[in-house]
Amino acid sequence: METPLNQNYWDTRYAQQQIGWDLGTVSPPLQAYFDQLPDKTIKILIPGGGNSYEAVYLLQQGFTDVTVVDLSAVVIETLGKRCAEYLGSGLNLVHQDFFEHTGKYDLIVEQTFFCALDPALRVQYVQHMQKLLKVNGKLAGLLFDRDFVGGPPFGGHAAEYQALMNTSLSVLKMEPCYNSIGPRQGSEVFFIAERLEEIH
Numbered sequence: 001m002e003t004p005l006n007q008n009y010w011d012t013r014y015a016q017q018q019i020g021w022d023l024g025t026v027s028p029p030l031q032a033y034f035d036q037l038p039d040k041t042i043k044i045l046i047p048g049g050g051n052s053y054e055a056v057y058l059l060q061q062g063f064t065d066v067t068v069v070d071l072s073a074v075v076i077e078t079l080g081k082r083c084a085e086y087l088g089s090g091l092n093l094v095h096q097d098f099f100e101h102t103g104k105y106d107l108i109v110e111q112t113f114f115c116a117l118d119p120a121l122r123v124q125y126v127q128h129m130q131k132l133l134k135v136n137g138k139l140a141g142l143l144f145d146r147d148f149v150g151g152p153p154f155g156g157h158a159a160e161y162q163a164l165m166n167t168s169l170s171v172l173k174m175e176p177c178y179n180s181i182g183p184r185q186g187s188e189v190f191f192i193a194e195r196l197e198e199i200h
Contacts (some may be wrong), residue, residue, distance in 0.1 A: 007071050026057040027111060028179045029142055040064055042106035045132060047098045047115030050075055052083075059086045067092040067182050069101050081108035099124065104134045110191075115153035122164055130168040139169060142177060146187040158189045166194025169193040 019096040026034075034054075040062045042104045046055055049068035058066050068091070070076050083091055094101065098113075099121075108129060117125060129139050147155040158174050170193060179186040 045105040140192040
């Protein structure tokens with residue numbers, strides 16, 4: 001019987017520190033992307049944010065509106081304690097199922113969230129991203145360009161990601177990642193997808 005990827009599953013993983021995907025720092029490709037963003041006032045969402053080193057980095061660089069959504073109450077509580085200085089002054093922590101989240105964002109950051117979802121939810125993922133993005137808003141981040149046995153993480157490949165994203169967004173970039181951390185060299189793609197029009 002398959003284990004449901006629900007709150008209890010993720011709470012247990014975080015409580016027991018079974019978080020092999022956790023880099024312990026901001027991902028270098030995302031850091032490089034953040035460093036070239038000119039507007040520090042944009043509204044940013046990090047779904048399935050986990051320990052959210054990316055959120056902390058953004059706030060340290062002067063970004064003023066960063067929201068982290070995660071299904072795990074354990075990780076949201078831990079993050080709240082670790083990042084208490086930013087609560088109410090740029091950081092919003094939301095304990096919620098991503099698919100129930102509402103709002104409008106200029107940038108949504110993908111970092112090991114897509115690969116943690118049941119692949120059956122991938123179409124719904126892209127559709128919900130479209131709803132959460134402002135017109136001309138961007139979904140940007142990293143995806144595994146490889147297969148895995150079992151999961152999570154669940155893998156895939158650039159061509160299928162591009163086709164999937166283009167059903168609801170416009171892919172601006174989908175290319176091999178040149179600055180991945182050592183263990184992920186050659187197995188990640190960096191992508192940027194944009195929402196182009198209003199939903200009617």
